[in-house]
Amino acid sequence: MKKLPLSFYQRNNVLEIAKDLLGKLLVTKFDDITTSARIVEVEAYAGVNDKASHAVGGRRTERNEIMYAKGGFTYVYLCYGIHHLFNVVTNKKEIPHAILIRAVEPTEGISIMQDRTRKKVLDNTLTRGPGNVSKALGIFTYHSGLDLVRSDIRIVDDGFQYKKKEIAVTTRIGVDYAGPDALLPYRFIVRDNPYVSGKRR
DNA sequence: CGACCGATCGTCT
């Protein structure tokens, strides 16, 4: 159980970092309650030139300001007025790269997750899709701007690693508004993992 | 299984 160091997040290739996040454990510990889950689906958002990114064209607002911080912080924002989407900020200060965690496979605290999501039946939708990930792990927009190395949201390496063959790359979900950038191969998924959202391919 | 649709509100124009 090794916490990922700042250097992991501060590399300049957001696609590489996104791929490397697959298999790592996302852990939250709030009010002495720990839940953890293995990351199985991520999407990279590649800064000012990426039309799907909140930072497209250098757009800088109160909401996305944390994207311009150095790598290793959380960026959580509200989507559709309902869902709290969890992102990891990467690269150096002033380079607004981020990675959206879209799906995880529960490893610890499953009953807690079931309580948080208020799901009646326990199935693969528990932590499938970015909205459910945050809900299950207890992450809200007020957790935006936390330091992943020092805070109660952390990402750790327990030695597990997916094989190269198990990882697939696809286009991102729900970013049709980005025009041609919607076709970029920036989504990384674990093949055949039941928690992965959207279409397989 | 796929298509459709309503929920719900902070953020940006």
Added chain:
DNA sequence: GACGATCGGTCGA
């Protein structure tokens, strides 16, 4: 005033 980096329920095939 419009619109989401979504989800879950419903309806029909």
